[in-house]
Amino acid sequence: MADEIKILVVDDEPIVIRSCETVLKSEGYNIEGCLGGKEAILKMEQTAYDLVFTDLKMPEVDGITLIRWIKQKRPDTGIVIITGYPSQDTIKDALEIGIIDYVPKPFTPAVLLDVTKRAVEWIRERAPVEEKAKEEEFPPSMLNEIDRVISQYKNRPGSSIPVLQRCQQIVGYLPPQVQKRIAKGLNLTPAQIHSIVSFYSFFTMKPRGDHNIRICLGTACYVKRVEESLNKIKEYLKIDVGDVTEDKKFSLETVRCLGACGLAPVMVIDEETFGAVTPKKVTEIIGQYT
Amino acid sequence: MEKYRANLLMCAGTGCVASGTPKVRDALKAELEKRGLAEEIKIVLTGCNGFCAEGPVMLVYPEEIFYQNLTVEEIPKLVEEHFLKGRPYEKLMFKDIEKKHAIPLMNDIPFFKHQVLRVLRNKGLIDPESIEEYIARDGYMAAAKALNEMTPADIIKIIKDAGLRGRGGAGFPTGLKWEFASKSEADQKYMLCNGDEGDPGAFMDRSVMEADPHSVIEGMIIGAKAIGASKGVIYVRAEYPLAVERLQKAIEICTESGILGDNILGSDFSFDLEIYLGAGAFVCGEETALMRSIEGQRGMPRPRPPFPAHKGLWDKPSVLNNVETLAQIAPTILNGAEWYRTLGTEKSAGTKVFALTGDIRNVGLVEVPMGIPLRTIIYDIGGGINKKKKKFKSVQMGGPSGGCIPESLLDIPVTYEDIIKTGAIMGSGGMVVMDEDTCMVSTAKFFLEFTADESCGKCTPCRVGTRVMLDMLTDITEGRGREGDIETLEDLSRDIIATSLCGLGQTAPNPVLSTIRYFRHEYEAHIKEHWCHAGICSNLCSFHINEELCKGCGACLRGCPQQAVVGEKKKPHRIIQELCIQCRTCYDACKFGSIEIRPAVRKKTTEPAAKDEGVKQ
Amino acid sequence: MARLTLDDLKKIKEKQKATFTLREGGYRAKITVHMGTCGIAAGAREIMTALMDEISEAGVEDVITTTSGCAGLCAREPMVTVEILNKPPVKYGDLTDKKIKEIFREHVLGGNPVEKYALVIGSETTY
Incomplete structure (x- = not known):
């Protein structure tokens, strides 16, 4: 996990770079260092970094200039400042341009690690919303439909969940692009929308198969050993819970009690409920859908 | 004015719909029309009747005859017999436990007989859309x-x-x-x-x-x-x-x-x-x-x-x-x-609806006055354990916030106060009955998986604590349990209860505490003997054939996915332990109870428990 | 639907009474048409239809009809049994359209058994 994170440390004092390297490398982060803003810009034109740690007072190109450049050219990169002069004004400037956090010099390894961890979490949370947005394309009719839903709910307080439910119905899932569109439409930040999507199990960010199979993991189904049927389905479709088969025909999910305990164990395919399933029966039923 | 001589109230609750109500309704409608009865007999779709396990169910008024397990194939015969000739059709009626005779009237069926309907006063009696x-x-x-x-x-x-x-x-x-x-x-x-x-x-x-x-x-x-x-x-x-x-x-x-x-x-x-x-x-x-x-x-x-x-x-x-x-x-x-107040007790007045599920004969919704003994609900209404040879082990009440009540406490009255004394809670009224083939450690783990997953994450004790407990339970069920784990689980439980903000965290350890309280020996057997008596934790059991009971019918041999069972027809069979993956198929297949569950056989190739000891800590 | 008031509720309830007499019990009279194979052959279906028409026309809410199997007296089919609450049941035989209408008016509505068509009075009740 940590080794996927690329961090650039910018400081005119080599000792700072070295100590950052020692602390963060041991945690598995990917660290590079450079001694000034100019060099940093050159490096960043070549490579995308997830995080930049930068000093503010540096010769030639100083920290604030670097941060401005990053915001413009590399908006996805998270910024943390390292400063020996944490005066209110400089911090305020930096915060206004948009940094994640700051580390006051001198710092202990614990502080550095802590800040890094939080910064990584922050970019991770943002990442799916920002990055994947470019990948997917949706037909205009779908987007129109989404906009219609948004405008219908726009001025009603607390409408984010119903809007997301309706949009998931339209698209089938809630990819970052859709979340972003909803956020904009409802005048919320993408983070707010994403926090709701990630909290409720009803929402999914992955596309589903043509047929969505849901297995109930309620107590009654558990007691009647639904696990065995679930394992059989996984084996039969060669997918895990939460995945879609290669041919995009089936997706597999688990749910917490469908309230049809009288029929336990229960499997639902799309909207149809099947009761008293067994490992043998599930493959037969799924077979009918192929 | 339309006037009908009979009303057929078909259950169109989720359970019965899944079991086929729509198809049966169409067939019934067509059949009544064919026989010229459509003008006299009205079909009404109702909400859940509560007797979900035997669905689709239908109640015929005015006679109050109860039909269950309706199928499209049986409809013509049913219409001919009951509605044309006036002879209630026994084949589709509820059969009493010994399957000897049919019980035609709904209120004679034990499942319904003990119930008093207040909350469910209109269940199956009215068209919910009217x-x-x-x-x-x-x-x-x-x-x-x-x-x-x-x-x-x-x-x-x-x-x-x-x-x-x-x-x-x-x-x-x-x-x-x-x-x-x-x-x-x-x-x-x-x-x-x-x-x-x-x-x-x-x-x-x-x-x-x-x-x-x-x-x-x-x-x-x-x-x-x-x-x-x-x-x-x-x-x-x-x-x-x-x-x-x-x-x-x-x-x-x-x-x-x-x-x-x-x-x-x-x-x-x-x-x-x-x-x-x-x-x-x-x-x-x-x-x-x-x-x-x-x-x-x-x-x-x-x-x-x-x-x-x-x-x-x-x-x-x-x-x-x-x-x-x-x-x-x-x-x-x-x-x-x-x-x-005419029903219930002083502090727990009125009736309560319970959802009776699990290893019980009559699965469904029951509404009873509070204060009746738990045993009445499980045995008289529920009809006891659904498999003849199996014994009752426990009833779980209150879902992930509740606990497991053992056989010895079944005579307590069902009230808020009495249930809480057992370590379970009344909760919303789920009653999941478990027979002796249930592993209580795995059951506790099941509930903790649920709460650990559903913890919103706001309070650390709940978010992290349930996860730590879950890991420990997983270790125990997979053979990595250690001395002192039970005490640690109890300690952690107390901390989580004391320091969580909401009901979810405050009750999340209940399933663990109550199973430790009544089934501590199972935890100990898992940890010390590497033995899951119920044969659920596959690392902690082995299956053996009792040669004296084995009739050599071959049911186990045919079912075994590993070809681990060997033996000649009509002679006692044997399980080759090296091949067995403890999938229980043979255990469930055997009609003579000849498969025995014993502690895990230590196979040379895998020694996970011993190895892990050193790594941990 | 118009906006309802308490009076409307009572009216709706009254209107639904027949249906719920059927489902809840509490009816005053029950007429059983014997519909065995022999009964149907002899015209029990027509009797049932005539009876339903009568009930509908009279607008009574507390009378239910039901069917049962052969009454065991095949020669006298079609037959019905009329049971008025707390009165002995009366079996009628050799019925026709006209007879059942008369029985309905005299016995079911009027409370006086029509002796000239009656086969037995006071046999087993089916309540």
């Missing part, structure tokens, strides 16, 4: 009385005197809740209904919403009058599409007919009601979390006070009642507190 049929059963009479003749204080007094306690789990007195909110001063108040039935194994709220949506609406109107709310929201799980549809239709028709909206039933009281679809988060059963969810946020609880009665939804005074609670309001208002 407001006229609801009105025919005294529907909206209580609302009319409350709105036109009573003051909020009058209403609250009846509910308080009745001793009605919230049926969602904690059992807080409903009248008190209403009184607090009634006394709060505000320009806007909210009356809310919790239809986010989250406890796995409980489905009474779904049933009520499907079978009798108007009873919930009427309860809310009366509650709204009592607290002075002009707006209401029913929060329903999106996983209950049929309930949502029925409620939606009921609200529409009420709005059209002046039962919702302005000046309800000619009074000066106005109340608007809408449905809000939940999005699947167990913690939203907690009232403050549910309110955050309606506000469109993450459903996380917040500290109380301030209580919702002062600052609830949108920071306005709000009351949240459970579906089952609300369904009891109307009859209580009509018949009075004394009537309500």
